Amino acid sequence: MISKREKLQYVCTFVTDILSLALSIALGWLVVDGLLGKVGNYTAPDLIQAFCLLMLAYLLTFLTFDQSENITTRPWKRELKISVKFNLILTLINSAGLLLTKAPLLSSRYFLVAVPVINVVLMTVFHSVLKKLLTTTRKKNSMESLVGVVTTGEDAGEMVRELQRDWSKRLTGIALLEIPEEQIGGQIEGVDIKANEGDPVKAYTAGMVREIYEDDLMGRVVVLEHDYGLCSYYMNLADNLPDGLEVGKEVQAGDEIGYVGTTAVLECGDGPHLHFELTVNDELIDAYKEIKAVNG
Secondary structure: OOOHHHHHHHHHHHHHHHHHHHHHHHHHHHHHHHHOOOOOOOOHHHHHHHHHHHHHHHHHHHHHOOOOOOHHHOOHHHHHHHHHHHHHHHHHHHHHHHHHHOOHHHHOHHHHHHHHHHHHHHHHHHHHHHHHHHHHHHHHOOOOEEEEEEEOHHHHHHHHHHHHOOOOEEEEEEEEOOOOHHHOOOOOOEEEEEOOOOOEEEOOOOEEEEEEEEEOOOEEEEEEEOHHHEEEEEEEEOOOOOOOOOOOOEEOOOOEEEEEEOOOHHHHHHOOEEEEEEEEOOEEEOHHHHHHHHOO
């Protein structure tokens, strides 16, 4: 069942995208007609027909996307990719409608291209503003629900991912009813590095991508293999990774290998951060001391 808060995000996103598209149309017309003089003379019925087709294309495009996704946790790079994909689909559907109806506005190709290009930028900006408004509204109007989870390790990942889809819920902690015997009394020799969600994560030093996997408790993980048996582990990464990153790829110190995320179930109450670990011959070492030594 869809909650009132989920409906609020759905409606706000719909209205925000409509406003972004309307402003893009106005700016596109101003640029193409006012500055370039590339828009022909059209009658009122021609413009009304084109507007109706565009609104229909927008509605169909909007419905093709998963609008239940928590917009407040999306990094700006993912927001930009969604905007590009959205406007590409919008343009294809709108062009098909203009062709099928033989609409006169089809001849204004400059205008038809200018609108989605401008909307890519505006839609990304508008979504950033919407995210801030939703976050502010959640806090000021007591709409935020603090959630603690008691579950098993097997079900924890799916349960946390489901809760994180709702922008109005903030997961503050998780307790596991059972853990593997070998983990009892264990210690994590890692470092949590606070950062903003979506910030790039860079290689500690030169090496090769050894593993990329999804851990049930620590989320998205990238492992780099270095010289002398040293391996570096980058955990709690965002689901999306840099293009071309794959097992076996050589990387240099400072190369981007991921983005800060909130995928680690065990650290879901800590906010966006990178969990960083180092091993030598598969034995954990003190990552904090190593980082301090490297940085002087």
